Amino acid sequence: MTAAAEPPRAAPLAILCGAGAFPLEVAADVRRAGREPFLIGVVGASDAAIEAYPHLWVRIGEVGKLFAALKGRGVAEMAMIGAIARPEFADLRLDWGALRRAADLAQLFRRGDNGLLVGLAAIFEREGVKIVGAHEIAPSLVAPKGALTARAPSPEDEADIAFGAKLLEALSGFDAGQCVVVKGARVLAIEAAEGTDAMLERVAEMRKSGRLRLKGAAGVLVKAPKRGQDLRLDMPAVGPETIAGAARAELSGIALAAGGVLVAERARCIRDADAARLFLAGFAA
Amino acid sequence: MTAAAEPPRAAPLAILCGAGAFPLEVAADVRRAGREPFLIGVVGASDAAIEAYPHLWVRIGEVGKLFAALKGRGVAEMAMIGAIARPEFADLRLDWGALRRAADLAQLFRRGDNGLLVGLAAIFEREGVKIVGAHEIAPSLVAPKGALTARAPSPEDEADIAFGAKLLEALSGFDAGQCVVVKGARVLAIEAAEGTDAMLERVAEMRKSGRLRLKGAAGVLVKAPKRGQDLRLDMPAVGPETIAGAARAELSGIALAAGGVLVAERARCIRDADAARLFLAGFAA
Numbered sequence: 001m002t003a004a005a006e007p008p009r010a011a012p013l014a015i016l017c018g019a020g021a022f023p024l025e026v027a028a029d030v031r032r033a034g035r036e037p038f039l040i041g042v043v044g045a046s047d048a049a050i051e052a053y054p055h056l057w058v059r060i061g062e063v064g065k066l067f068a069a070l071k072g073r074g075v076a077e078m079a080m081i082g083a084i085a086r087p088e089f090a091d092l093r094l095d096w097g098a099l100r101r102a103a104d105l106a107q108l109f110r111r112g113d114n115g116l117l118v119g120l121a122a123i124f125e126r127e128g129v130k131i132v133g134a135h136e137i138a139p140s141l142v143a144p145k146g147a148l149t150a151r152a153p154s155p156e157d158e159a160d161i162a163f164g165a166k167l168l169e170a171l172s173g174f175d176a177g178q179c180v181v182v183k184g185a186r187v188l189a190i191e192a193a194e195g196t197d198a199m200l201e202r203v204a205e206m207r208k209s210g211r212l213r214l215k216g217a218a219g220v221l222v223k224a225p226k227r228g229q230d231l232r233l234d235m236p237a238v239g240p241e242t243i244a245g246a247a248r249a250e251l252s253g254i255a256l257a258a259g260g261v262l263v264a265e266r267a268r269c270i271r272d273a274d275a276a277r278l279f280l281a282g283f284a285a
Numbered sequence: 286m287t288a289a290a291e292p293p294r295a296a297p298l299a300i301l302c303g304a305g306a307f308p309l310e311v312a313a314d315v316r317r318a319g320r321e322p323f324l325i326g327v328v329g330a331s332d333a334a335i336e337a338y339p340h341l342w343v344r345i346g347e348v349g350k351l352f353a354a355l356k357g358r359g360v361a362e363m364a365m366i367g368a369i370a371r372p373e374f375a376d377l378r379l380d381w382g383a384l385r386r387a388a389d390l391a392q393l394f395r396r397g398d399n400g401l402l403v404g405l406a407a408i409f410e411r412e413g414v415k416i417v418g419a420h421e422i423a424p425s426l427v428a429p430k431g432a433l434t435a436r437a438p439s440p441e442d443e444a445d446i447a448f449g450a451k452l453l454e455a456l457s458g459f460d461a462g463q464c465v466v467v468k469g470a471r472v473l474a475i476e477a478a479e480g481t482d483a484m485l486e487r488v489a490e491m492r493k494s495g496r497l498r499l500k501g502a503a504g505v506l507v508k509a510p511k512r513g514q515d516l517r518l519d520m521p522a523v524g525p526e527t528i529a530g531a532a533r534a535e536l537s538g539i540a541l542a543a544g545g546v547l548v549a550e551r552a553r554c555i556r557d558a559d560a561a562r563l564f565l566a567g568f569a570a
Contacts, residue, residue, distance in 0.1 A: 163459075170455045174448075176472035187461035190475040193497055194487055202479055202487070212478055 012054075013137065014038045014075045014129070017046040018082025022237060022264040026081050027053055029138035038073055040066065046082075064097015067127055077130045079137055080117070080233060083195075117233040133232035134262055143238075143256035143263050143282040148270050151279040153253060157220050160184065161255040161283050164222030172227035178236045181251065183219035188212060196223070196238070200245030207250060217252040217277065224257035224285055231260065239264035243272040243280070253279030260285055297339075298422065299323045299360045299414070302331040303367025307522060307549040311366050312338055314423035323358055325351065331367075349382015352412055362415045364422055365406075365518060368480075406518050418517035419547055428523075428541035428548050428567040433555050436564040438538060442505050445469065446540040446568050449507030457512035463521045466536065468504035473497060481508070481523070485530030492535060502537040502562065509542035509570055516545065524549035528557040528565070538564030545570055 013035050017023035024047065027037040031053075039055040041047075046057075056069045070078070101123060121131040135142045147153070153161060164182040167190075171177065177191030181203050188206070191199045203219065206212040223236050238254065238261060246254050254273070256263070259282075263269055273280045298320050302308035309332065312322040316338075324340040326332075331342075341354045355363070386408060406416040420427045432438070438446060449467040452475075456462065462476030466488050473491070476484045488504065491497040508521050523539065523546060531539050539558070541548070544567075548554055558565045 167456075167459045167461070170459065171452075171475075174452045174455065174472055175470075176452070176475060180477075185460075186478070187459055188478045190456075190461060190477045192465075192475045193471070193473045194491060195496075198487070202483070206479060211480075 011077070012036050012038045012073055012075050013132070014040055014070055014073075014078040016040045016078060016080045017042065017050050018080070019045050019047070020082050020239075020264075021047060021049070022239065022262070023047070023081040024049055024052075025141065025264060026079065026134050026138045029140060033137070035137075038075060040069075040078075061098050062095045063101060064095045067097055067129075070127075070129055075129060077132050078124060079132050079134060080121075081134055118230060121230070121233050131232050133230075134235055135231055135259070141262050141264070141266070143258055143261045145258040145282045145284055147279055147281040148263075148266070149253075149273045149278065149280045151253065151274075151277060153220070153255065153279050153281055156184070157252055157255075157279070160220045161222055164220060164255070165224060165257070165283065165285070168222065168224045169227060172229075175226065178225060179221060179223045181219050181221050181249070183214060188219055196221075197241055197245050200242070200249045200251075203249035203251070204245070214250070217250055219249065219251045221246050221249075221251055221254045223254070223261050225260040235262050236260065237262035237264055238269070240268050240272055243269050243276065243278065246278055247272070247276035251278060253281065255279075255281055255283050257285035258282030296362070297321050297323045297358055297360050298417070299325055299355060299358075299363040301325045301363060301365045302327065302335050303365070304330050304332070305367050305524070305549075306332060306334070307524065307547070308332070308366040309334055309337075310426065310549055311364065311419050311423045314425060318422070320422075323360060325354075325363075346383050347380045348386060349380045352382055352414075355412075355414055360414060362417050363409060364417050364419055366419055403515060403518060406515070416517050418515075419520055420516055420544070426547050426549070426551070428543055428546045430543040430567045430569055432564055432566040433548075433551070434538075434558045434563065434565045436538065436559075436562060438505070438540065438564050438566055441469070442537055442540075442564070445505045446507055449505060449540070450509060450542070450568065450570065453507065453509045454512060457514075460511065463510060464506060464508045466504050466506050466534070468499060473504055481506075482526055482530050485527070485534045485536075488534035488536070489530070499535070502535055504534065504536045506531050506534075506536055506539045508539070508546050510545040520547050521545065522547035522549055523554070525553050525557055528554050528561065528563065531563055532557070532561035536563060538566065541565075541567050542570035543567035 013030055015023055015027055015037050017039055030037045037053055039050040039053045041050045041055055041057045043057055043059045058066050124131055160182040163185050164180045167180050179191035179196045181188040189199045189203050225236050300308055300312055300322050302324055315322045322338055324335040324338045326335045326340055326342045328342055328344045343351050409416055445467040448470050449465045452465050464476035464481045466473040474484045474488050510521050
C-alpha cells in the first residue's frame with residue numbers, strides 16, 4: 001500500500017497576484033506560517049512591491065511560461081488573490097502553452113466572470129496545480145461573526161442586513177454582483193460589473209444630488225459570496241477603500257457574510273470605520 | 286334595480302404630472318380621444334408647459350388642496366404619469382387635508398417605492414378618485430411586440446433578453462430596479478435607485494475607462510415591470526434620453542416587455558435608434 005502523496009509543508013505556494021496590496025498581505029501571512037510564497041505578477045495589474053518576494057512577471061496569455069515556472073519550482077498549490085480586469089479573448093497574447101490549450105481557453109470566455117474562474121482553475125488543476133483560497137492559507141484575514149467596530153448594527157440595520165442577504169441570494173444564480181446597499185427595505189444600489197467602490201460612489205452622489213433624500217447615517221452595505229461560489233477562486237473582499245466609500249455614502253455600516261468575505265488591512269479598516277462611526281460586522285450566512 | 290354609475294365619457298380625467306414631457310404626451314392623447322384632461326402640476330417637479338391645459342399647481346403634501354380641486358371639478362379618474370423624486374416624510378409641508386390623513390401617509394413612507402405608490406392610490410380611491418394607468422387612457426404609447434426599428438435582435442441578443450428578463454423576475458420581489466444590461470449572459474449593470482439613465486451612463490463610462498472591454502455594439506438593455514407591479518401607478522418608460530444613453534453605452538439594442546413599458550416620443554425614439562443602429566423591440570413578457 002502506498003499513502004497518497006501530500007505536498008510537504010515546505011513546498012512552495014504560488015500566489016497569482018491581482019491588483020492592490022492584498023496579495024502582499026496574504027504573502028506575508030503565508031510566510032509567517034512558515035511557507036515560502038512564490039509570487040506571480042501580471043503585467044499591468046500587479047503591484048511592483050511583489051518583487052520583495054521570489055516572483056515572476058507574466059503577461060495575460062503567457063500560459064506556457066507560467067506553467068513552466070510553476071513546474072520548475074515544484075509548485076503544487078496556487079492561490080489567486082486580487083482582481084484582474086477581464087480581458088477580451090481576442091486581446092490575449094497567447095504563447096505556445098496557451099495555444100495548446102486554446103480551445104479550453106476560448107470556451108472560458110463565453111462564460112460569466114465566475115464561470116471563467118472555475119474553468120481557469122480546472123485548467124490549472126489538470127496541470128497538477130491545486131488551487132487554494134486565501135481563507136485556507138490566511139484564515140486570519142476572513143470576516144468573523146459579530147461586530148469588529150465599537151458600533152454594532154441596530155435592530156433596523158439587522159433587518160436591512162437580512163433583506164440584503166436575501167436579495168443577494170436571489171441574484172446568486174446570475175453570476176452578478178456580491179453587494180447591495182439597503183435602507184429600510186429599500187434597495188438603493190446593486191453591484192454588477194462596476195464593482196463595490198463605484199457602487200458606493202454612486203450612493204454618495206445620489207445623496208449629494210438629492211436623488212436620495214436620507215437624513216444622517218442611513219443604509220447598510222451588505223456583501224456576501226454568491227451561493228455555491230468557489231471561495232478559492234474569487235472571494236469577495238473589503239478594505240480601507242470600502243470603509244472610505246461607505247463613509248462618503250454616509251451609510252450606517254457594512255455587513256459581511258462571516259467566513260465568506262476577506263477583510264484587507266483589518267486594523268486600519270476598524271480604525272477608519274470607528275472614526276467614521278460606521279459598524280463593520282460579520283453576519284451568519 | 287339601479288345600474289352601477291359609470292363616469293360619463295365626458296367626465297374630466299386628472300393627470301398628476303411628474304417630471305418631463307411625457308405627462309403632456311398622455312394629455313394630448315387623452316384630448317385626441319375626446320376627453321378633457323385636468324393637469325395637476327407638482328411644484329418643483331412638473332414641466333411649466335402643463336399650463337397649456339386646465340391645471341392646478343400643488344406642493345407635495347398639499348393633499349387637502351388637491352382633493353378639494355378634484356371634487357370641485359367632479360374628477361372621478363386620475364392617472365399618475367412621470368416620476369416625482371421620493372420626498373422624506375419629515376420634509377412634507379402637510380396641509381390640513383394631509384394632517385387628517387397623516388397616519389396613513391406616514392405609514393406609506395415606511396414602504397419601498399412601489400409600496401408607497403400602492404398606498405397612495407388606495408388613499409385616492411378611498412376619496413372616490415379611481416386611479417387609471419397610461420396604458421388604459423393612452424394605449425398607443427405602450428411598447429408592442431416585435432421590433433420597432435430597422436434592426437431586430439439577433440439570436441445572441443434574444444438569449445440576452447431572455448436572461449435579463451429572468452434576472453428582473455428574480456429581483457421582482459425586492460421592489461428594486463426594472464432594468465438590467467446584459468451581454469453574453471454577463472450582467473453589466475442592474476438598476477436600483479439611480480434610475481435607467483444613470484445606469485446607462487455607468488455602462489458608457491465602464492467601456493470608456495476600459496473596465497468593460499467590449500468590442501463594437503454589445504449588450505442589451507432589458508426593461509420590464511416588476512411581477513405584480515400595478516401598471517396604473519408606476520409604469521416603466523423609455524424615451525429619447527434612453528435611446529441616447531444606450532447609444533453612448535454602445536449597446537446593440539433595447540428590449541421592452543410588450544404591453545408593460547411606455548415609449549415616450551415614439552417616432553423620435555425610432556428615428557434616433559435607427560440612426561444609432563440600435564434595435565428597439567418588445568418581447569413577450
